[in-house]
Amino acid sequence: NKRVEITSQNHGFCVKKEELPKSALITHINLNDQTLExxxxxxxKAMSVQYHPENAPGPHDSIYLFDSFLNLLEEKIENLYP
Known part of the structure; x- marks a missing residue:
């Protein structure tokens, strides 16, 4: 999607796109330096962001990530205990 989120971040490293497994989907790109976020x-069934989704500025911009994570957990539990 074409959504822009304002996030708080502080990191001195990033994951290299070419090092990702073939099945990985890039979900977030930093608009300032084009790093993988x-x-x-x-x-x-793994997801990751390289910023603080719970923090200001824009404290609600990334709230959907927590719902996505909980959905992954619920799906995993349902598969373990049908």
Missing amino acids: GIFVPDL
Whole structure:
């Protein structure tokens, strides 16, 4: 999607796009320096962002990430205990 989020971040490193597994989906890119800020790996049911989704400025911009994470957990639990 074409959403812009205002986030708080402080990191001196980033994941290299070319080092990701083939199945990884890039979900977030930093508009300032084009660094990778978020990924989702469907076959591992793993997601990650390289910023603070719970922090200001824009404290609600990334709230959907917590819902996505909880959905992944619920799906995993349902598969473990059908």
